[in-house]
Amino acid sequence: MTAAIHLDNLTISYGPTAVVHSVSFDVAAGESFALVGESGSGKSTILKAISGLAPDWTGTITVDGIVRAHAPDRAFARTCQMVFQDPYGSLHPRKTVDTCLAEPLAIHGIGGRDGRVKDMLAAVGLDQRFRFRFPHQLSGGQRQRVAIARALMLEPRLLLLDEPTSALDVSVQAEILNLLKKLRREQGLTYLMVTHNLPVVSFLCDRLAVMRHGRIVEVAGVDALKTGRLEEPYSRELYAASGGTLQPA
Numbered sequence: 001m002t003a004a005i006h007l008d009n010l011t012i013s014y015g016p017t018a019v020v021h022s023v024s025f026d027v028a029a030g031e032s033f034a035l036v037g038e039s040g041s042g043k044s045t046i047l048k049a050i051s052g053l054a055p056d057w058t059g060t061i062t063v064d065g066i067v068r069a070h071a072p073d074r075a076f077a078r079t080c081q082m083v084f085q086d087p088y089g090s091l092h093p094r095k096t097v098d099t100c101l102a103e104p105l106a107i108h109g110i111g112g113r114d115g116r117v118k119d120m121l122a123a124v125g126l127d128q129r130f131r132f133r134f135p136h137q138l139s140g141g142q143r144q145r146v147a148i149a150r151a152l153m154l155e156p157r158l159l160l161l162d163e164p165t166s167a168l169d170v171s172v173q174a175e176i177l178n179l180l181k182k183l184r185r186e187q188g189l190t191y192l193m194v195t196h197n198l199p200v201v202s203f204l205c206d207r208l209a210v211m212r213h214g215r216i217v218e219v220a221g222v223d224a225l226k227t228g229r230l231e232e233p234y235s236r237e238l239y240a241a242s243g244g245t246l247q248p249a
């Protein structure tokens with residue numbers, strides 16, 4: 001089976017500095033895969049390179065069977081979308097929810113605007129009365145629902161999720177995690193997700209890669225995380241720091 005995401009020997013730089021070094025992994029279609037590790041280890045940079053926001057990379061990036069070029073690629077947006085940590089920053093402050101959701105359809109010349117906006121609001125659990133509000137008239141959780149709805153407007157098969165709940169209050173985090181779980185099940189989505197939060201990985205992911213200093217230290221199934229049986233010393237350190245009880249590797 002073709003991997004939904006295939007990264008081979010991926011090295012990513014900002015100017016003269018490489019921050020991700022020779023990273024390789026596959027994410028299967030329908031899988032939910034997490035990147036975890038300390039701050040600055042290069043997790044977000046991997047998502048940015050896949051989505052075209054960090055263009056200085058070498059190696060191979062294949063998404064849904066198509067090898068990514070370095071040039072902008074409009075068709076890519078219909079396959080794969082990114083959701084950012086801060087929904088306030090990612091939504092235009094002077095555009096209503098309606099405009100924000102309809103925009104991707106207009107850009108890609110897709111019809112059925114009204115029906116699709118209404119359906120997508122319902123899919124992310126937002127009442128239709130939110131349709132003509134502006135971002136500042138929404139709560140943080142509602143804004144993140146809008147950001148997720150916008151990402152799904154073009155019916156992509158993959159979502160790149162960059163700390164999608166870490167800017168939210170704890171009580172709201174659970175709602176958004178439940179929503180992401182439901183959407184993945186209903187729409188057969190593939191997730192590649194960056195998070196600091198190991199309980200989030202246990203809840204939402206099938207496998208994880210642990211990163212440190214721009215390299216992958218370990219790839220493991222979520223069972224190894226749930227049972228405290230990660231193998232590499234750094235992964236075990238990270239797990240213990242999050243309050244987990246280690247078992248023999």
Ligand SMILES: Nc1ncnc2c1ncn2[C@@H]1O[C@H](COP(=O)(O)OP(=O)(O)OP(=O)(O)O)[C@@H](O)[C@H]1O
Pocket residue numbers: 014019037038039040041042043044045046194
């Ligand atoms: N636009 C940029 N220009 C230059 N350096 C950058 C840029 N964005 C990130 N970096 C650097 O690249 C490295 C990796 O950053 P990245 O954001 O990918 O880490 P991360 O693992 O996602 O961290 P965090 O968990 O804190 O978000 C860091 O050293 C960071 O300072």
